Amino acid sequence: MTSVLRDTRSLLAGTMRPVRACALAWVSTLVLGAGGLHPADVFASAAAHAEASGVAHTPRVAAVAPVDPAPGLADASDTTIQASLPATNRMSLSGSKPSAEPLQFAWLRDGRAQYWRIDSRGTVGDQLSTQAAQPLPATVETPLGSVWKLFVYGYLVDRGIATPDYNCTGGDPEEVYCCMTGGHIDRERALVQSCGLFFEPARLHIDAADWRKYWSAAGAPAWLRDLRALQPAQRVAVADLLAALQAMPARPREAASSTLISVLTSGRGEGTVALYGSLLRAKTWTMPDPARPGASIGGAAGWLADGSPVWLGGPGGSARVLAAAAPRIAPLLAQTIVPDDAACVVVDFFTRYPVREVLPVQGSAAVPDGPLTGAYRVGFANGNWLRIESRGELLLQSDPGVAPRIIGRFGMNDYIARVVEREGDARDEEAAKALAVAARSYVVQHGTRERGCFRIDDSSSTQRVLAHPASAGARRAADLTDALVLTGVPVQYHHDKAAAGQMSWLDAKAAAQRGLTFDAILARTWPQATLTSFESPLAGDCQPVAGAREWLQRNASLWARRLNDEPGYETPDLPAVCAVTDGRPYADAQRNRVYIHRLRSEDDRIALAHEYIHLAFQHHPRGLDEGFVERTARALIRSEATVQ
Numbered sequence: 277m278t279s280v281l282r283d284t285r286s287l288l289a290g291t292m293r294p295v296r297a298c299a300l301a302w303v304s305t306l307v308l309g310a311g312g313l314h315p316a317d318v319f320a321s322a323a324a325h326a327e328a329s330g331v332a333h334t335p336r337v338a339a340v341a342p343v344d345p346a347p348g349l350a351d352a353s354d355t356t357i358q359a360s361l362p363a364t365n366r367m368s369l370s371g372s373k374p375s376a377e378p379l380q381f382a383w384l385r386d387g388r389a390q391y392w393r394i395d396s397r398g399t400v401g402d403q404l405s406t407q408a409a410q411p412l413p414a415t416v417e418t419p420l421g422s423v424w425k426l427f428v429y430g431y432l433v434d435r436g437i438a439t440p441d442y443n444c445t446g447g448d449p450e451e452v453y454c455c456m457t458g459g460h461i462d463r464e465r466a467l468v469q470s471c472g473l474f475f476e477p478a479r480l481h482i483d484a485a486d487w488r489k490y491w492s493a494a495g496a497p498a499w500l501r502d503l504r505a506l507q508p509a510q511r512v513a514v515a516d517l518l519a520a521l522q523a524m525p526a527r528p529r530e531a532a533s534s535t536l537i538s539v540l541t542s543g544r545g546e547g548t549v550a551l552y553g554s555l556l557r558a559k560t561w562t563m564p565d566p567a568r569p570g571a572s573i574g575g576a577a578g579w580l581a582d583g584s585p586v587w588l589g590g591p592g593g594s595a596r597v598l599a600a601a602a603p604r605i606a607p608l609l610a611q612t613i614v615p616d617d618a619a620c621v622v623v624d625f626f627t628r629y630p631v632r633e634v635l636p637v638q639g640s641a642a643v644p645d646g647p648l649t650g651a652y653r654v655g656f657a658n659g660n661w662l663r664i665e666s667r668g669e670l671l672l673q674s675d676p677g678v679a680p681r682i683i684g685r686f687g688m689n690d691y692i693a694r695v696v697e698r699e700g701d702a703r704d705e706e707a708a709k710a711l712a713v714a715a716r717s718y719v720v721q722h723g724t725r726e727r728g729c730f731r732i733d734d735s736s737s738t739q740r741v742l743a744h745p746a747s748a749g750a751r752r753a754a755d756l757t758d759a760l761v762l763t764g765v766p767v768q769y770h771h772d773k774a775a776a777g778q779m780s781w782l783d784a785k786a787a788a789q790r791g792l793t794f795d796a797i798l799a800r801t802w803p804q805a806t807l808t809s810f811e812s813p814l815a816g817d818c819q820p821v822a823g824a825r826e827w828l829q830r831n832a833s834l835w836a837r838r839l840n841d842e843p844g845y846e847t848p849d850l851p852a853v854c855a856v857t858d859g860r861p862y863a864d865a866q867r868n869r870v871y872i873h874r875l876r877s878e879d880d881r882i883a884l885a886h887e888y889i890h891l892a893f894q895h896h897p898r899g900l901d902e903g904f905v906e907r908t909a910r911a912l913i914r915s916e917a918t919v920q
């Protein structure tokens with residue numbers, strides 16, 4: 277029922293009987309009424325879970341709660357809290373006080389700034405279309421919010437300024453957006469997590485005169501040239517903000533875009549990647565709502581995969597706005613034509629089957645060496661023939677004394693589309709997208725680097741590749757997951773055999789047919805992996821709890837025997853067990869993870885069993901019954917059904 281089940285254990289748990297009251301399952305008022313939580317707990321956890329929040333997007337899992345962040349924390353950083361409510365009611369249930377702020381979206385494409393506005397009475401069914409676009413009025417304004425960090429990032433990248441990590445010393449409450457006390461954060465992660473302390477111009481010794489010179493040369497709007505005006509509360513016309521994003525030179529824009537892909541997988545937009553794909557690369561922002569004391573407005577600003585500047589704003593924190601906007605603007609974004617020039621893959625074709633000759637489709641005239649254009653017949657030493665087709669991307673190379681070779685040179689997404697169609701198919705879009713990510717991860721992990729390209733064999737021992745152009749569906753699966761890979765794990769896949777670290781293609785298709793999105797399909801095999809851009813890989817968004825997954829694996833089968841007859845029980849894929857960075861243990865079904873503090877005491881074991889039981893009953897109402905979940909966890913831990 278829910279994808280993110282956050283425990284709201286009593287803070288006094290150490291001295292009292294622990295009460296695990298997970299699952300901010302419904303709208304806040306319902307949670308407070310029925311769940312018996314103290315409002316202060318919810319509020320405290322709003323701030324505490326600002327970073328680790330997850331969002332869901334399929335109809336049977338969680339959406340975003342209308343609980344607003346602590347006002348003191350909203351400034352310059354993004355804060356939000358998630359709970360779930362029926363997806364169809366996301367907007368109509370959006371809080372007790374109606375917001376004057378509509379959901380607004382704007383982009384700058386082909387020199388035209390276009391604008392969409394949906395008032396809060398709109399429903400999820402209202403998808404934006406290009407026909408409904410209006411010219412962006414000059415009067416539409418936005419606070420700059422955390423988007424200032426994006427401009428500092430771009431300047432640092434382009435000027436080649438060294439940026440020391442920010443060290444969290446515990447001295448500043450804003451460090452909650454950066455790192456644990458004693459830890460540190462680098463530039464890329466600081467951008468994704470919206471760590472303002474990292475980008476403070478004074479810390480980085482940014483020279484105001486050079487800043488002005490840089491942005492003046494770029495043709496940026498006047499407010500961006502003044503370093504002192506780079507404040508979250510600065511109000512700017514959205515048209516000017518789009519112009520400023522347009523003004524960022526290509527190199528820093530591409531670096532920022534790559535890193536911002538992670539906003540949708542492990543940052544404030546976590547969970548929305550299934551809807552946006554990797555097409556939206558935007559920095560989040562959240563600010564106090566001037567019309568509603570204590571409430572927030574938020575959104576994101578950045579670019580689409582084709583470099584078009586975009587801006588999004590609406591009621592609530594950035595996570596809430598990104599989730600609420602996703603079903604409306606995703607169809608619009610899906611029309612983006614994804615450029616395929618960022619990386620290339622060189623393929624040595626047919627490495628296990630020596631080629632005897634290459635002939636035209638008709639006749640037997642010798643085909644000269646060099647780029648192939650048109651259709652050909654390839655004759656193999658084993659007597660087989662194969663038809664191939666090329667628009668210049670395949671090259672024939674014949675050297676005396678050796679078999680002729682066919683070498684392909686592809687853009688990354690062209691290559692991925694060819695693998696998707698050769699190793700799988702594009703009939704189930706989410707499965708095809710999962711395979712696209714697996715195939716891209718594979719070539720990044722196993723390809724050799726050669727003159728700026730990845731080089732890999734076309735072989736059943738690596739991954740096979742079409743020797744003719746891929747279908748539009750396969751290309752779409754590659755484009756919608758542009759640049760996405762899994763990091764932190766070895767990636768293998770097989771037609772029908774699932775194993776640890778190996779996805780079964782047929783299982784992936786079955787999961788897609790059950791309604792799982794590509795990120796959830798991947799999380800079934802690789803729950804501990806980080807989904808990120810290979811151009812800007814971030815890793816380690818799951819810090820494994822030592823020994824916990826192994827302990828869980830030993831016990832899961834024993835527990836399955838005990839629980840098999842319980843209505844609603846399904847043995848889940850073995851989840852990753854990650855350390856909670858802040859706040860209480862919780863389970864995230866979409867990412868197939870449970871988050872706990874440690875695994876030392878009996879109480880820790882009960883906590884892990886408790887979160888696991890949430891996953892095991894995730895498709896049944898009992899998965900939301902905290903009393904049932906906690907009783908079951910205790911019974912398992914205190915019985916012979918558990919190997920301590």
Ligand SMILES: [Zn+2]
Nearest residue numbers: 283296297298
């Ligand atoms: Zn719970």
